[in-house]
Amino acid sequence: MDTADGKRFEPKILGFLCNWCCYAGADLAGVSRLQYPPNIRAIRVMCSAGADPAYVMKALLGGVDGVFIGGCHPGECHYTSGNYYTRRRVAMLKKLMEILGLEPERLRLEWVSASEGALFAEAIKDFTEKLKSLGPNPLKVKKRPGAVVGVKRS
Amino acid sequence: MVRFVPTICPYCGAGCGILLVAGNGAVVDTRPWSEHPVSEGKLCIKGYNAHEFIYHPDRLKTPLIREGDSFNEIGWEQAIKLVAGKLSETRDRNGPDSLAFMSSSKCTNEDSYLLQKFARVVIGTNNIDQCARLCHMSTVVGLGAAFGSGAMTNSIADIEEAGCVFIIGSDTMSQHPLVARRIVKARENGARIILADPRRIQVSRFADMHLRHKPGTDVALLNGMMKYILERGLEDRDFISRRTEGFEALEQALADLSLDEVEKITGVPKGEIEAAAQLYAEAEASCIIYAMGITQHTTGTDNVLSLANLAMLTGNIGRPGCGVNPLRGHNNVQGACDVGALAEFLPGYQAVADEQKRKAVAQAWGVAELPASPGFTAVEMMNAAVEGRVKAMYIMGENPMVSDPDIGHVEQALNALDFLVVQDIFLTETARLADIVLPASSWAERDGTFTGTDRRVQRLRQAAEPLGQSRPDWAIICELAGEMKAGDSFAFSSTAQIFDEMKKVTPQYAGMSFARLEQPAGLQWPCPREDHPGTSILHVEQFTRGKGKFHPVVYRAAAENPDKEFPFILTTGRIMSQWHSRSMTGRSPTLNAESPEGYVEINPDDARKLGVADRAMVEVRSRRGTVQTRARVTDRVAAGVVFMPFHFAEAAANRLTNAALDPVAKIPEFKVCAVALKTVK
Amino acid sequence: MAKCAEVVQDILRGMLRERLVDEVVAFGRGLTGSDILPLFITDEQDIDRIVTTSYCPSSLAKLVARYGDRNKKMAIVVRSCDARGLVEIAKRRQVKPENLYLVGIECYGVVREKRGEVYIFADKMEVDGEMMPLDEAALSPNCRRCEYPVPTMADISCRIEPEGDCLVTVNTEKGKAMLATASVPVQDAPPSDVAAIKERAARWQEKDFGDIKRMEPGERLDYWLSQFDRCIKCYGCRDACPICVCKECCLEPDRGLIKGGEYPPETLFHAVRLTHVGESCVNCGQCEAACPMEIPVSKLYHMLSKEVGSIFNYEPGLDIDSLPPVSMVDEEDLLKTGVDFG
Numbered sequence A: 001m002d003t004a005d006g007k008r009f010e011p012k013i014l015g016f017l018c019n020w021c022c023y024a025g026a027d028l029a030g031v032s033r034l035q036y037p038p039n040i041r042a043i044r045v046m047c048s049a050g051a052d053p054a055y056v057m058k059a060l061l062g063g064v065d066g067v068f069i070g071g072c073h074p075g076e077c078h079y080t081s082g083n084y085y086t087r088r089r090v091a092m093l094k095k096l097m098e099i100l101g102l103e104p105e106r107l108r109l110e111w112v113s114a115s116e117g118a119l120f121a122e123a124i125k126d127f128t129e130k131l132k133s134l135g136p137n138p139l140k141v142k143k144r145p146g147a148v149v150g151v152k153r154s
Numbered sequence B: 001m002v003r004f005v006p007t008i009c010p011y012c013g014a015g016c017g018i019l020l021v022a023g024n025g026a027v028v029d030t031r032p033w034s035e036h037p038v039s040e041g042k043l044c045i046k047g048y049n050a051h052e053f054i055y056h057p058d059r060l061k062t063p064l065i066r067e068g069d070s071f072n073e074i075g076w077e078q079a080i081k082l083v084a085g086k087l088s089e090t091r092d093r094n095g096p097d098s099l100a101f102m103s104s105s106k107c108t109n110e111d112s113y114l115l116q117k118f119a120r121v122v123i124g125t126n127n128i129d130q131c132a133r134l135c136h137m138s139t140v141v142g143l144g145a146a147f148g149s150g151a152m153t154n155s156i157a158d159i160e161e162a163g164c165v166f167i168i169g170s171d172t173m174s175q176h177p178l179v180a181r182r183i184v185k186a187r188e189n190g191a192r193i194i195l196a197d198p199r200r201i202q203v204s205r206f207a208d209m210h211l212r213h214k215p216g217t218d219v220a221l222l223n224g225m226m227k228y229i230l231e232r233g234l235e236d237r238d239f240i241s242r243r244t245e246g247f248e249a250l251e252q253a254l255a256d257l258s259l260d261e262v263e264k265i266t267g268v269p270k271g272e273i274e275a276a277a278q279l280y281a282e283a284e285a286s287c288i289i290y291a292m293g294i295t296q297h298t299t300g301t302d303n304v305l306s307l308a309n310l311a312m313l314t315g316n317i318g319r320p321g322c323g324v325n326p327l328r329g330h331n332n333v334q335g336a337c338d339v340g341a342l343a344e345f346l347p348g349y350q351a352v353a354d355e356q357k358r359k360a361v362a363q364a365w366g367v368a369e370l371p372a373s374p375g376f377t378a379v380e381m382m383n384a385a386v387e388g389r390v391k392a393m394y395i396m397g398e399n400p401m402v403s404d405p406d407i408g409h410v411e412q413a414l415n416a417l418d419f420l421v422v423q424d425i426f427l428t429e430t431a432r433l434a435d436i437v438l439p440a441s442s443w444a445e446r447d448g449t450f451t452g453t454d455r456r457v458q459r460l461r462q463a464a465e466p467l468g469q470s471r472p473d474w475a476i477i478c479e480l481a482g483e484m485k486a487g488d489s490f491a492f493s494s495t496a497q498i499f500d501e502m503k504k505v506t507p508q509y510a511g512m513s514f515a516r517l518e519q520p521a522g523l524q525w526p527c528p529r530e531d532h533p534g535t536s537i538l539h540v541e542q543f544t545r546g547k548g549k550f551h552p553v554v555y556r557a558a559a560e561n562p563d564k565e566f567p568f569i570l571t572t573g574r575i576m577s578q579w580h581s582r583s584m585t586g587r588s589p590t591l592n593a594e595s596p597e598g599y600v601e602i603n604p605d606d607a608r609k610l611g612v613a614d615r616a617m618v619e620v621r622s623r624r625g626t627v628q629t630r631a632r633v634t635d636r637v638a639a640g641v642v643f644m645p646f647h648f649a650e651a652a653a654n655r656l657t658n659a660a661l662d663p664v665a666k667i668p669e670f671k672v673c674a675v676a677l678k679t680v681k
Numbered sequence C: 001m002a003k004c005a006e007v008v009q010d011i012l013r014g015m016l017r018e019r020l021v022d023e024v025v026a027f028g029r030g031l032t033g034s035d036i037l038p039l040f041i042t043d044e045q046d047i048d049r050i051v052t053t054s055y056c057p058s059s060l061a062k063l064v065a066r067y068g069d070r071n072k073k074m075a076i077v078v079r080s081c082d083a084r085g086l087v088e089i090a091k092r093r094q095v096k097p098e099n100l101y102l103v104g105i106e107c108y109g110v111v112r113e114k115r116g117e118v119y120i121f122a123d124k125m126e127v128d129g130e131m132m133p134l135d136e137a138a139l140s141p142n143c144r145r146c147e148y149p150v151p152t153m154a155d156i157s158c159r160i161e162p163e164g165d166c167l168v169t170v171n172t173e174k175g176k177a178m179l180a181t182a183s184v185p186v187q188d189a190p191p192s193d194v195a196a197i198k199e200r201a202a203r204w205q206e207k208d209f210g211d212i213k214r215m216e217p218g219e220r221l222d223y224w225l226s227q228f229d230r231c232i233k234c235y236g237c238r239d240a241c242p243i244c245v246c247k248e249c250c251l252e253p254d255r256g257l258i259k260g261g262e263y264p265p266e267t268l269f270h271a272v273r274l275t276h277v278g279e280s281c282v283n284c285g286q287c288e289a290a291c292p293m294e295i296p297v298s299k300l301y302h303m304l305s306k307e308v309g310s311i312f313n314y315e316p317g318l319d320i321d322s323l324p325p326v327s328m329v330d331e332e333d334l335l336k337t338g339v340d341f342g
């Protein structure tokens, strides 16, 4: 899908990646030169439960096209149950997004262990494709008049 | 255990009802008051935090006397003696008109009433004024001339009935949020909303039309609308012939006007002006809402007259959902004017120059004579002080060092005085210049009445004891009068007693009493008799002056316009979470956290050209002064226009503003001046 | 007719006299006798002021959480949403349930705009002494969606009959003690017929939520953005909400989420509160009643709480021991492997 100005749409993804698993998985994917789209900006969290729903919403409402949360497989969370909380929160967030009118598919949760570099690459590839088919975050184009715009010094 | 004490918000003129939560003798919180007819259980952020400044450590707890550059505490008795002595001495040596009094639209009706009585009876001068002069004097004068009464014609709740709401020069969502609520409700009932404002303020997000005219071109815009209405025959001929006079003059004045010319002056496309005129004229009931964006110009009175013309032309007066509705800035601007804290009016807008009325008031007050010539108005007082004609000044609850235009000049004036008394709850920028400072008790610590913008007189109820040795303003004035041997006319021991005297000389309040005001809705003036229910809509059968009068007005440019050296138009205003000179909001942690510092709004295009980044420090310079503040880059302002909130003393917009006055109302031009911008390294 | 108020007053007077409680919290007559104020009562004389009309201007649950002394014993006159709010507040440890004595009033809705002295019954209403058919449009929108007319979580619950009788049911042991000193005869009420109310609730939920659900996603987003465009960030919704009892709130400026001084606030302002409250909203309607800009916040929160509740099979406000689903993990979690719940 193309954006209005004719450029190819490259979705921006914010990733909350658990330090103990997914972050290492992503690292592995990089080191093993597995191809995956460069669309993700990763934030390392000490557990997937560090992906505070408020910050997920902050990213989405701020115009990010998708949010990816990577956590340890069930039973493997370093804090025993952080990933279970995450799973519940994601369920709640998806409902919230749906009610507000944001496609719930813009939020994705995956279990990726430190050794699953390929799985990580695959997940990002798939998520990127999904976001491409959804198109840009509608909030990016729905700018409200009279809001503060942070123009940078040229 | 806590108690919920119903009282009135001390901030804007909407006059919302609040519940002060009192526990253990102190006020601990504010809650909305659901039974109140204006606020209906809702408030804005200022109202919700109205209690926060009450116990601020800066509260004045004892009288203070200047010693060199600092202040020492003194006792009440000594302070009253000193002030009384100085005032008497100045009067005896230089005549009564060498003294000037500034009341405040933050104080209660009873306070303002007593101070003007003090000035007139004890001193013998009409040099009494207050900041209504700075915000709505053009309304008092303009609507007075057109309708015979300078007050909001309809009521706040009544806006809901409108078919079209025309908002001009009012950032209603942030200045009078609980009035804006009615605009929102009107819209839900199907009303169309027209906004005319240079800035993309919050209302623009849901208005049907936004006319973005250049600051200071309101008369041109309104004349343009009227021209179109006449061209299309949309005027209300029946209303014009039955209820008004002077229509021909208006017709003539508009005859040669061309809408292309108007487009050029205002910057608003002709088609939009026409569409707005059509909407306004065709709705069943159209309501005009305006505020300081209309009044604070050298053409302020003209602006108000033009609005009156527009409303009369289309028959939008005297019915539900229409009218010309000025929104008063302070909680009690309306009241302070009603009870005579004005240089040219006795209580009830009775001109001091009118001998018969003056005599009647003198008789009621038990004095032989009252001064006959109008006194100095707020800005004139300052000029007179600089010139040495005013030697002593008594300022009650006002902070001209932040709120007046051209502060440099105010400072010069106050420093030139022989004697300055300031009575306030905090050591404000103005109080710091005083010889004696008297501690007043806060609004939560006293009884009295406030009059909201829709002429609603309402009871203020005491929720806690006065802090320290502070006293209610009225009590201080009584004490002072006693010391000056005028105790007989000031023998009051409660605000109810003051009210009872006040209503005898204020015809609009004649039928009211504290007992009647006990109901949550208070009473709207005029309320001439004890069995009168109060008046929610003015000019229903006929105008207060009989017939409504058209005053043709021609467009005049603002006093100062952008040029090569000062290429930007600066316009000023207020923001949601701060209020006026910040003496209260600046000491309220919640409000201050929202907006702790000043800024200047700059359009992104201008910012790019100037190389200014969002939040960067910039210098704003006018012919009168220079301030530094942070840039806020936003398309809320158009290119070529910048906006500054005037609340912040350290980045005081009023160091820049122009003190040029409206020739009739003497209101200064806060809303337009020319400035230059540059980045600060 | 005093409608049950005398019975309630009698019970409360007894409790205060016998020092079963230190304080009574209820709505009562204010300045002129026709206006209503929240009252914290310690003096028996003030008990006479208490009313049971169907006009409840604020959540007493929230007032108790804000101003009540946790260590004092308090009797509170509650409607079911108030009682459910208190249950949620207790979960958040802002009140001590053992110190609360809840006198419940069965509630079939309250009016948002006051018009005289109003009592709402299941299928009719009384305005200033005159009985008339129920006007559903006059009810507060949250009440129309409410399926809990009976405050089963209160210690006793009182039902006002249209004829003026007051039927009292005892729900707990505490409730028995509360009635011990009442001088009016108290009979156990037959169970209320709540089916009609459930039907009404279902109908209005389908209407209110359906209107939103039937929109296209883009349309829905536009709808909410245009609603939020009117927000003036008064914090009234938060301040009124019985779930929002945090001492330090994330919505305040400089907590990294919401910038200060911008009006309207970013959409995030609402989204953050949704993430905190959504699962626990008890549909008390107080947020919407406090909103000066007529933003249908209660509809939004109630809708989310229903949706989330249906995934986790959870209903807020009923049981003090069941924790909000997003703040807990249960047996079932441990058995699931996938990323999706459900």
Ligand code: SF4
Binding pocket: B009, B010, B011, B012, B013, B014, B015, B016, B039, B043, B044, B045, B046, B047, B048, B175, B176, B177, B178, B179
């Ligand atoms: S709208 Fe005005 S009167 Fe009402 S709460 Fe806000 S500041 Fe106070």
Ligand code: SF4
Binding pocket: C142, C237, C240, C241, C242, C243, C244, C277, C280, C281, C282, C283, C284, C285, C286, C287, C288, C297, C298, C301, C302
């Ligand atoms: S979100 Fe609104 S309706 Fe829900 S519990 Fe809070 S105040 Fe009540």
Ligand code: SF4
Binding pocket: C238, C243, C244, C245, C246, C248, C249, C250, C251, C272, C273, C276, C277
């Ligand atoms: S919005 Fe969140 S942080 Fe603020 S009071 Fe409510 S639950 Fe607490």
Ligand code: SF4
Binding pocket: C230, C231, C232, C233, C234, C235, C236, C237, C238, C287, C290, C291, C292, C293, C294, C295, C297
């Ligand atoms: S009550 Fe309404 S206006 Fe106030 S903050 Fe909440 S949504 Fe915004």
Ligand code: FES
Binding pocket: A018, A019, A020, A021, A046, A047, A048, A049, A070, A071, A072, A076, A077, A078, A079, A081, A082, A083
């Ligand atoms: S530590 Fe990886 S999800 Fe908790």
